[in-house]
Amino acid sequence: MNSLRPKKKKSFKNVKKTFQNISKEDLKTKADKLKGASQKHVSKFVVKRWDSISNARLEIITWLVIVFGIIFLSGIQLSVIQNNFMQETSIDGGTYVEGTVGTIKTLNPLYASNESELALSRIMFSSLFKMDNTGHLNTDLVKKYSISEDGKTYTLELKKNVKWHDGEVLKANDVVFTFNLMQNQEARTVLGSNWKNINKIKVQSLGDEIVKFELPLKFTNFINSLTFPIVPEHILADVKKSQLRENNFSSQPIGTGAFKFNKKQQIGEGISSKTGDDQGYSVTMVSNNDYYEGKPKLDSFRIQAYPTKEELLKAINNNDVNAAGGLNPQNIKELTNKSLDVVEKPLSYGVYSIFNTVTSQDLKEIKFRRALQFATNTDELRKSLGMKTALYSPFIAGQIPEDSIEKPEYNVEKAKKLLEELEYKEKDGSLYKGDRKVSIEMVATTDDQMDLVADILAKEWKSLGIDVKVNKYSLSDPSQNFVGSVLQTRAYDVIVYKYAITDPDVFAYWHSSQGTGVGMNLAGYTSAVANDFLVSSRTAKTSDVKLRRYIGFAKQWQQDVPAIGLYQDQLEYVKTKNSSAFSGDTKLNEITDRFNDVYKWRIEKGLVRKTP
Structure with missing residues (x-):
């Protein structure tokens, strides 16, 4: 190792000596040569290859433009296909949630007295006749009917394909039973007050499908009176008339309407300061697949009942419901949710x-x-x-x-x-x-x-x-x-x-x-x-x-x-833009007439193929 050290020292000295012996002219000449060599190197390995890099970059960009162009053209083609062959429309399924005012105390339609109870009655139960979308009386459970020449006898033939929600078939006796309930003073039905002289009208069943009414005097508008809901005899026949309102049927009803009862739940907490009632209840109904007019488009329907209009308006503004009826023009002015459609009907x-x-x-x-x-x-x-x-x-x-x-x-x-x-x-x-x-x-x-x-x-x-x-x-x-x-x-x-x-x-x-x-x-x-x-x-x-x-x-x-x-x-009805409830041409006599074709309502939208 000692022999190496003198050599390094000698080498350093030789280098130093060499630089000392070089003149300035020689140093400039050598620098110029070094500069020229560097330029040739840059030209050979950078400048002359730059074109190749640029060409490669151009090819990459060209391919990217082509790819994005294909994607763009595909999007246009898809849009054209959708416009020409597809359309956005209401589709089946979903749950329609409507807000109403009035605490739900009974689900028995014969005792329905407020907006919420009447709405549920119209959705879950059927009547002999009902108002259609033109505002005129039309048949519901009745297939056809006739009136005697003296105008005192009405003979009704019921539809054959009507089933109660428990699977039992509707019979003429159900109509007679319901009519008699309304005239029974012990039953104390709300609808009974509309038939003060009901005991003077005779009603009887002729077999399972025929009902006959006999009047003491001619009454040309009698048919308009047959819009009351029909209840099942096979469930209520043995119930004491004085206990009918308190019977289990009032909390778990069986009807023949488009939707059948599923569950009742409380919404909100505590007691309403204005009414003293619970904050509200919701009743969920599911599709009646055996409905005689056809299977409903919705999977389910829910009524959310609030004790006051103030609470209903709050629910609408918070998007807690899809729609609400029973409002007035002053209520509409209080809405802050501007994403809703307003339907106004006399x-x-x-x-x-x-x-x-x-x-x-x-x-x-x-x-x-x-x-x-x-x-x-x-x-x-x-x-x-x-x-x-x-x-x-x-x-x-x-x-x-x-x-x-x-x-x-x-x-x-x-x-x-x-x-x-x-x-x-x-x-x-x-x-x-x-x-x-x-x-x-x-x-x-x-x-x-x-x-x-x-x-x-x-x-x-x-x-x-x-x-x-x-x-x-x-x-x-x-x-x-x-x-x-x-x-x-x-x-x-x-x-x-x-x-x-x-x-x-x-x-x-x-x-x-x-x-x-x-x-x-x-x-x-x-x-x-x-x-x-x-x-x-x-x-x-x-x-x-x-x-x-x-x-x-x-x-x-x-x-x-x-x-x-x-x-x-007049009716002020608000609903989400996606929902499809009663049509704009529908004429309403009563507020609950909006449910006349509830089995056709929808809540969701989607793309479907256009029919030729």
């Missing part, structure tokens, strides 16, 4: 300010009632509520010719003049009859804007000096017992109420025989002339004669002013 309901002509000291006088009519601006009232259709008679639009009746005049001065003729005098802003200060007790429900209507009327009538007190009731609060403590006892001077006028036979609302107790003549209206028109219209032999009697009654009604027609009600 309904066969007339909203009235009805006068108690029996017990009210002032309202017994026709002139006093007419004064209130003069002081009521129905045009502005409708406008403020968002209602479209006027109502000037006991009939809704289209039932009698519009030019056959007069539009009531709005004229406050004429109202005051009539009051002066009756010796009413205004003192310090209040109206007096002698020493008695005139006051009116007005009743309205907090449902369907009736309370808003009452507030508007109270404000207008106060311009005459009348002290108007508005008492408001909630139909959702059973503790208030609105029907028993208000309607049946006629505990009001004026009531804001709406009548279902699906048929121009309004006997139940204005004939004097219906003026007390469970009768629906809430005005206690009595007129021999009006009675005659109402009775004779039921026995009219031709439609022309019947129409003339309806017009005669309307004119007498306007002259007597038992009520003020305010507006025809």
